[in-house]
Amino acid sequence: MDIRLNVMSEKPLNAETPAAHLQSWITANDAFFKRNQGEIMASPVALDRWRLFVRGMVKTEIELKFSDILAMPKIEAANTLECSGNGRSLLSEKASGNPWTIGGVGNAVWGGVRLSDILAGVGVMPEARHVGFEGLDKPLGSARIQFIRSIPLEKAMSSTLLVYEMNGEPLPLDHGFPLRALALGWTGANCVKWLKRITVSDQPVAGFFMDKVYRIFQKGEDPGAGEVVTGMPLKSIITSPADHDVLPVGTVTIRGAAYAGEARVVKVEASVDGGASWQAAEFIGPDEPYAWRRWEYRWRASHPGTYRILSRATDDEGRVQPPVADWNVLGYGNNGVREHSISIVIQG
Numbered sequence: 001m002d003i004r005l006n007v008m009s010e011k012p013l014n015a016e017t018p019a020a021h022l023q024s025w026i027t028a029n030d031a032f033f034k035r036n037q038g039e040i041m042a043s044p045v046a047l048d049r050w051r052l053f054v055r056g057m058v059k060t061e062i063e064l065k066f067s068d069i070l071a072m073p074k075i076e077a078a079n080t081l082e083c084s085g086n087g088r089s090l091l092s093e094k095a096s097g098n099p100w101t102i103g104g105v106g107n108a109v110w111g112g113v114r115l116s117d118i119l120a121g122v123g124v125m126p127e128a129r130h131v132g133f134e135g136l137d138k139p140l141g142s143a144r145i146q147f148i149r150s151i152p153l154e155k156a157m158s159s160t161l162l163v164y165e166m167n168g169e170p171l172p173l174d175h176g177f178p179l180r181a182l183a184l185g186w187t188g189a190n191c192v193k194w195l196k197r198i199t200v201s202d203q204p205v206a207g208f209f210m211d212k213v214y215r216i217f218q219k220g221e222d223p224g225a226g227e228v229v230t231g232m233p234l235k236s237i238i239t240s241p242a243d244h245d246v247l248p249v250g251t252v253t254i255r256g257a258a259y260a261g262e263a264r265v266v267k268v269e270a271s272v273d274g275g276a277s278w279q280a281a282e283f284i285g286p287d288e289p290y291a292w293r294r295w296e297y298r299w300r301a302s303h304p305g306t307y308r309i310l311s312r313a314t315d316d317e318g319r320v321q322p323p324v325a326d327w328n329v330l331g332y333g334n335n336g337v338r339e340h341s342i343s344i345v346i347q348g
């Protein structure tokens with residue numbers, strides 16, 4: 001299938017999933033959004049030459065072959081991956097960065113190994129607190145800064161995979177072939193692609209992609225003092241009908257997806273009157289940890305007119321999706337409720 005993503009930039013390649021491809025629980029590999037800071041290699045690395053180096057505060061530094069990874073116990077897990085800046089362009093106050101709408105997100109079933117199995121094998125030193133990841137992509141821009149990121153050791157040990165499969169296929173080149181990190185329930189920036197080196201340390205990685213971006217900060221504040229973007233926020237989206245659709249009087253099925261990072265979505269409500277009243281939507285399809293849940297609400301639209309339809313999610317910790325997200329300079333984590341305006345008409 002030749003699916004055209006909505007390309008925001010070619011170099012680096014940044015492209016979002018068109019709304020029409022957000023309609024299923026699984027997002028097809030060739031419809032999945034792409035977010036890059038560097039340049040993707042022209043051809044995939046030869047698997048027999050590929051090595052993963054594990055270095056730093058470990059008892060034994062090692063070099064793993066791809067066959068060593070394949071020989072380890074395999075884990076399959078669904079996980080919704082969202083770009084930290086998804087929804088940025090929908091903020092009422094402008095924020096800098098790629099103008100994502102709702103398609104900087106997708107859900108896949110990933111196959112790979114537990115990072116904790118690798119770390120247990122090398123023996124992490126007691127002082128270790130963070131795990132850094134570096135990929136094979138070539139940095140772009142005049143400063144040529146490599147995309148290196150770290151996550152806390154606790155996350156690395158509890159719920160981080162290194163994956164080589166996406167929806168039953170080898171990980172596609174654009175998504176990190178042959179191996180990427182997947183910090184379950186955390187934003188894409190924590191999931192380094194094309195892995196070549198893992199470094200265990202007592203400090204987070206320092207540098208541009210840790211200290212200047214993927215931080216929540218306000219104008220005039222030092223980005224490095226802001227909170228690091230980790231977990232994905234609680235959010236629901238409407239995937240049909242589309243904004244500005246014109247539909248005949250009758251039953252309108254409103255459908256969407258809802259996700260909550262490490263938490264679980266337990267309720268989705270829909271409103272057809274701009275938020276004055278809310279009705280419970282029904283969940284449809286699978287319910288897996290770290291994965292979005294599809295939902296629908298069947299609305300009997302008996303009168304012609306213009307309607308403001310909305311959805312909002314609640315998670316298992318009692319949090320409710322906010323009407324408007326808190327703003328920050330780089331526009332991360334926009335989980336505000338998004339309105340679709342629908343016209344109901346009498347056909348004839």
Ligand code: MTE
Nearest residue numbers: 033034035036037083135147175188192193
């Ligand atoms: N890994 C490397 N090596 N280089 C990158 O630029 N971008 C990150 C992450 N991993 C990136 C990376 C960001 S910001 C996101 S949102 C996700 O990859 C996007 O993953 P995808 O392109 O597979 O959807």
